[in-house]
Amino acid sequence: MRYAKIISSGMYVPQKIMSNSEFEKLTMFTIDPYFSDVIGINHRHVSEDWETPTYMAAEAAKKALQRVGMSPEEIDLIIVGTDTPESVSPPDAPRVQYLIGAHKAEPLAFNVNASCANGALMLDIAARYIAMGDYKNVLVIGTYAMTKFLSWKYSWEALFSDGAGALLLTASDEPGFIGSVARADGSWWQNWGIYMGAGTMNLQGFERGLHKLDLRAAYPATVNEEGWPMLINKLLEKYGILKDEIGMIFFTQVRKKTIEKVMEILELPKEKAHMIMHKYGYTGSACVYMAYDDAFDEGKLKDLKGKFVIFLTSGVGFQQVAAAFRM
Structure with missing residues (x-):
């Protein structure tokens, strides 16, 4: 039986940081000590215009590949999960495929959107593809650029931050995905x-x-x-x-x-x-x-x-x- 094992990970985080005090000055809302103590957030990372969802996703994926020395050409499937896509259509995943240099291998690439439930869902989908024997190496990438969709005039907007995370799964004879x-x-x-x-x-x-x-x-x-x-x-x-x-x-x-x-x-x-x-x-x-x-x-x-x-x-x-x- 084939199982999907996680063999690597990577992330990308924008360099621009907005502290809670800076958020308070911008919005005129007091969010601390509640946000620091209860939510656990004391700052957020805000993407620049050039830090698009596909850019962040590709950077996270590159780090996951580099960690184990795998070539982009070895990837068989790319799944991108986001509810802040770069466009309504076309989906982000084919562009991520191109940005990481996997276009010659022509792996399947598609988006999913179960909003912030994407992480576990993509792992389930990827693992099932691997178990069926169709694919060996699969990249699952979550990317989030919600600050680009904020009005910056409500206290609850202090929750959101931008970034991307990637996991690399491969086929194995041992569990793996359960x-x-x-x-x-x-x-x-x-x-x-x-x-x-x-x-x-x-x-x-x-x-x-x-x-x-x-x-x-x-x-x-x-x-x-x-x-x-x-x-x-x-x-x-x-x-x-x-x-x-x-x-x-x-x-x-x-x-x-x-x-x-x-x-x-x-x-x-x-x-x-x-x-x-x-x-x-x-x-x-x-x-x-x-x-x-x-x-x-x-x-x-x-x-x-x-x-x-x-x-x-x-x-x-x-x-x-x-x-x-x-x-």
Whole structure:
């Protein structure tokens, strides 16, 4: 049986930084100490005009390839996940393919959009392609440029940051990808998003600000506080994984206190939930790959041989996906 193993990671983060105090001066809102203490964010990375979603994605992918000395020509499939695409059409992935120098090999390249749930979903898709024997080496890349869609006049916009993260998967005879669980509830569809689309691409749509991120109704904390433990337990039961076999959980990096609460509910040490909000802010589709890359750089993954790593991502719409890998 063929499994998908994670063999490398990479990230790209814009150099421009906006501190919480700078955000407060710009918007005239006081966000601290709440944002630093509860959300876990004290600054954000803001992409310049030239730091487009495909540029950031390509840079993260290049680093993942360089880490293991793999040529772009060895890549069979590229999947890009984002809800801040460079364009509505064409998709980002073929341009990323070209930017990393994989165009001669002509791998399949496509986008997915499950908003910020993209991270775990792309791993599931990539692993299934590998298991079927169609592809050997697959790049999954989350890229996020949400600051380009902000009005910079609301306090909640302090959450968002830009960046990209990439994971490189390859076929293996040993696990590897174990499986995933997921759920969705479209009754939350109108709460939060960028609502410019085929039905609103007109002057009225722009006048209403539909081309900018719109928080219409906040999600209650229970969406993740209840949903994440439920999915973790469902994943463990489905695949016969014991709690003490979990080496690390990479949650959507959206709120520090929620992650700590979920680890308490699961009766797991919070050290097993690597967090990066204090370093990079909230980077949506990119955040769990960036967290994995950061944990690797900190040496937290080297002693996890035989343990399980779980990616658990949530996105507006809404959907939640949990995927498990044996290291």
